[in-house]
Amino acid sequence: MRCWDPRIEEMSKEDLQKMQYKLLKSLVYRLYSFSPFYHDRMKKQNVHPDDIRELSDVKKLPFMFKRDLRDNYPDKIFTASQEELVRYHVSSGTTGKPTVVAYTQNDLNTWTTSLARGLTSIGLGRGDVIQVSYGYGLFTGGLGMHYGAERIGATVLPTSVGNTERQIELMQDLGATAIACTPSYLLHIGEVAEKMGVNIKTDTKLRTGILGAEPWTDGMRIRIQDWLGIRAYDIYGTSELSGPMFTECAEQKGFHVWSDIALVEVIDPKTEEPLEPGEKGELTITILQKEALPMIRYRIGDISSMTDEVCACGRTHPRIQRITGRVDDMLIIRGINVFPSQIEYALMGIPEVGQHFQIVVERTGALDDMLVRVELNKESFSDKITDLMQIRSKVEHRIKNALNVAVAVELVEPGSLPRFEGKSKKVIDKRSL
Amino acid sequence: MDAQKFVIRQISIFSENRPGRLASIAQALGEENVNILAFSIAEANGFGVVRALVDHPEKAYEKLTSCGFNVAFTDVIAVQMKDKPGGLFEIAKVLGDAGVNIEYSYAYSGKKAAVLILRVDHIDDAIEKIQKSGATLLERSIFH
Ligand SMILES: [Zn+2]
Numbered sequence: 139m140r141c142w143d144p145r146i147e148e149m150s151k152e153d154l155q156k157m158q159y160k161l162l163k164s165l166v167y168r169l170y171s172f173s174p175f176y177h178d179r180m181k182k183q184n185v186h187p188d189d190i191r192e193l194s195d196v197k198k199l200p201f202m203f204k205r206d207l208r209d210n211y212p213d214k215i216f217t218a219s220q221e222e223l224v225r226y227h228v229s230s231g232t233t234g235k236p237t238v239v240a241y242t243q244n245d246l247n248t249w250t251t252s253l254a255r256g257l258t259s260i261g262l263g264r265g266d267v268i269q270v271s272y273g274y275g276l277f278t279g280g281l282g283m284h285y286g287a288e289r290i291g292a293t294v295l296p297t298s299v300g301n302t303e304r305q306i307e308l309m310q311d312l313g314a315t316a317i318a319c320t321p322s323y324l325l326h327i328g329e330v331a332e333k334m335g336v337n338i339k340t341d342t343k344l345r346t347g348i349l350g351a352e353p354w355t356d357g358m359r360i361r362i363q364d365w366l367g368i369r370a371y372d373i374y375g376t377s378e379l380s381g382p383m384f385t386e387c388a389e390q391k392g393f394h395v396w397s398d399i400a401l402v403e404v405i406d407p408k409t410e411e412p413l414e415p416g417e418k419g420e421l422t423i424t425i426l427q428k429e430a431l432p433m434i435r436y437r438i439g440d441i442s443s444m445t446d447e448v449c450a451c452g453r454t455h456p457r458i459q460r461i462t463g464r465v466d467d468m469l470i471i472r473g474i475n476v477f478p479s480q481i482e483y484a485l486m487g488i489p490e491v492g493q494h495f496q497i498v499v500e501r502t503g504a505l506d507d508m509l510v511r512v513e514l515n516k517e518s519f520s521d522k523i524t525d526l527m528q529i530r531s532k533v534e535h536r537i538k539n540a541l542n543v544a545v546a547v548e549l550v551e552p553g554s555l556p557r558f559e560g561k562s563k564k565v566i567d568k569r570s571l
Numbered sequence: 572m573d574a575q576k577f578v579i580r581q582i583s584i585f586s587e588n589r590p591g592r593l594a595s596i597a598q599a600l601g602e603e604n605v606n607i608l609a610f611s612i613a614e615a616n617g618f619g620v621v622r623a624l625v626d627h628p629e630k631a632y633e634k635l636t637s638c639g640f641n642v643a644f645t646d647v648i649a650v651q652m653k654d655k656p657g658g659l660f661e662i663a664k665v666l667g668d669a670g671v672n673i674e675y676s677y678a679y680s681g682k683k684a685a686v687l688i689l690r691v692d693h694i695d696d697a698i699e700k701i702q703k704s705g706a707t708l709l710e711r712s713i714f715h
Contacts, residue, residue: 514585519641521583521620521690522674523613530617548617550587553639 142258142290143251146398147453151446154397154454159193161426162401166190166199168217169432175206175215176434196401196424197412201435207237207378218242218430228276229377239278239377240430246285248427249380252399253286256385259394259451260346260371262316264291267343269309271319271327272351274298278381279351283318286382292316299323302330309342316346318373318382321354321362328366339367348373350382353461353479357486359390372460378433379425384458389450392457400425402456403435404444406475407465418443418475420465421458439465441477469499469565471506471543478564481510484540490518490529494555501569507546510537514549574698577708578646580628580715581688584621585641588614596621599638605631608714609688611677622677624649624688626715646694649709650701652678652685659687662706666691669700681709 141147149157167187169176180186183200190198206215216223218240225241241249262268268287272279280298287294295314297305306327309317317324324347331338338344347362350373362370374393375383379400384393395402401424404413413419421440425433441463446456463477470476481495492513500507512533520526526549533547586592593612600607610623625631628644635642652658659676666673666689674690686709691697701708 514641516641519583519585519643521581521622521643521645523615523620526585526618526620527615530615546617548587549585550618551585551639551641554587 140258141453142255146396147255147259147455149454151448151454155193158397158401158426161398162193162196162424163187163190165424165426165432165434169434173215173217173432175210176432193401196403196435199424199435201410201422201437202433203437204237204378204439207239208235211235212238213240216240216430217432223430225281226276227278227281227377227381229278237377239380241380242429244427244429245380245431248399249282249383250285250289252380252383252396253282253385254289255396256373256383256387256394257286257290257292257348259387259453260348260369260385261388262287262290262292262346266290266292266315266346267295267313268292268348269295269297269305269314269317269319271297271299271305271317271323272382278375278377279318282375282381282383283348287318302327303334306331306334306336309344310336313343315343316348317344318348320351321347321349321358321370322352324349324362324366324370325358328362338365344368347371348385350374353463355483355486356460374458374461376438378431378436378438379423380428387449387451387453391449392445392459394449394453394455394457395423397455399427402444402458404442407437407468408470408475413443415446416443418462418477421461437465441465441468467565469497469508469567471499471508471541474541474543476508476541476543480540481537484536485512485533488533488536490515491533491549492552494557495564496555497565499565499567499569506569508543509546509548511548511550511555513552513555516552574695576710576712577648577698578694579624579649579688579709579711581645581647581690582623582625582628582631582635583643583645584623584635586612586619586621588617588619593621595638596623596635596640599634599640600625600631603627603630603634605634609677609679609686611688613675622675622688624714628715645690647688647690648694648697648701649714650687650689651681651683651707651709652687653706658685661704662687662689662701665700665704665706666697669696671697671700 170187179200185198222242223240224243227239270283274280347368347370359370371386373382373385386393403422404419407420421438423436440461442459442461463479496511498509530547537545606626608624613620672692676689678687
């Protein structure tokens with residue numbers, strides 16, 4: 139697969155790490171000298187730029203959190219003056235107070251370059267028509283993809299979100315070959331197209347989906363690919379990192395994080411210690427090249443794991459697996475980190491039970507006991523106790539394999555579990571810690 | 572031979588081990604004037620299955636389903652037991668010799684004698700062997 143910038147994308151790991159070290163070192167010196175916010179943070183942590191002597195010394199640096207942006211609303215931690223800024227984006231945030239991100243021209247260039255590499259890695263380029271159905275405006279999705287797509291020489295169809303029937307007409311009339319949007323919006327487009335009598339597979343030129351900005355699963359990928367006749371790729375980013383930044387390559391085995399742009403760590407959210415490749419933990423990202431709003435060891439709150447093996451596509455940059463959950467949802471059961479989403483995935487493969495579940499955690503003596511309540515499907519009800527017990531042990535076995543923690547499963551009547559999203563209703567933690 | 576007349580429709584209800592589930596089942600059936608002729612509860616740790624012979628199985632099925640219960644029909648047979656010790660053993664031996672497995676059984680006191688309800692893996696074979704052995708099978712029409 140051709141590269142946008144082969145010199146960087148196929149650089150040896152050793153050279154990449156040398157480059158990362160130099161970038162990190164100069165970033166830390168710059169911030170220590172010119173940013174009161176970072177200066178104070180580093181003082182508090184008792185770390186000086188001279189303490190950064192190798193790449194792994196990054197772990198000496200203090201973390202940053204979303205709340206740092208909120209607390210410093212709107213622009214108190216920017217490290218560029220307003221005259222140097224060329225753009226703002228604003229995210230509303232679930233807790234109320236918005237966060238503002240700012241960009242210099244170089245920041246926009248870095249962001250665009252990152253996407254140009256990603257889009258090229260999935261085979262897009264000149265001759266493609268990329269329909270950008272992410273929202274344009276304060277949200278980073280639309281404009282970010284827009285500039286990335288233009289940079290690789292593709293033709294952009296900036297439809298933004300909404301007016302789905304018109305989107306489908308334009309997709310047909312202008313021969314869109316790729317679409318960038320959320321996976322749920324693409325499913326909606328597919329449904330509306332069917333109602334209009336348009337078969338995306340045969341009546342359009344659409345072959346590629348670049349999907350992100352919300353969690354999705356491999357199951358959804360398979361469904362989208364089969365149904366719409368396209369290849370669906372994961373794209374990752376948050377406004378704090380600039381916006382949508384990193385995409386999967388044609389291999390579809392996790393998104394490449396460009397080492398010259400970002401240094402990614404996966405840490406245990408409780409102990410804050412770095413984890414081994416392949417282990418699941420919280421993504422922590424340092425943006426190595428950012429002028430207006432540098433982020434050091436930014437705790438995104440997303441859970442995934444990292445692979446540092448050279449990809450089959452030839453790119454040497456590490457890959458992050460699909461995001462499987464949020465730190466806020468994490469439970470610690472007998473010292474093991476457990477995410478409700480893992481149970482969700484495990485249940486998807488068991489036809490005898492429904493998708494809804496409830497977790498009850500209790501402490502008996504020194505041990506945590508975890509009970510997962512699942513609904514027995516109507517079709518799977520046998521009046522033989524042994525059949526039911528078999529279903530129950532199958533569910534227990536699958537969940538245990540997914541979590542590495544033994545759980546007890548309770549089969550409950552269909553429709554009896556609460557139908558709510560969110561941790562509060564899915565998890566009942568009776569431990570008084 | 573019309574073996575089908577000995578096949579009885581039992582209703583089976585999945586139930587969590589929660590207080591009041593059995594009472595709700597009884598109440599729901601009572602509202603529909605469905606009479607429970609025999610029933611048993613099989614329990615495992617955490618859940619149970621209520622098995623019942625009723626006079627109107629279809630009506631019971633509909634009512635319980637509309638109340639949110641997980642209900643299934645199960646074919647069973649009913650054997651009138653001789654009023655002497657060892658009756659159950661005899662039946663079990665007849666079926667065992669014929670290679671028919673009893674999946675579960677429960678008894679209730681009928682008007683004349685004890686009645687044994689059986690769920691077996693090969694119901695037609697079971698009916699044939701039990702009849703040959705001279706034991707009395709109760710017909711479906713007695714129940715519903
Ligand atoms: Zn790759």
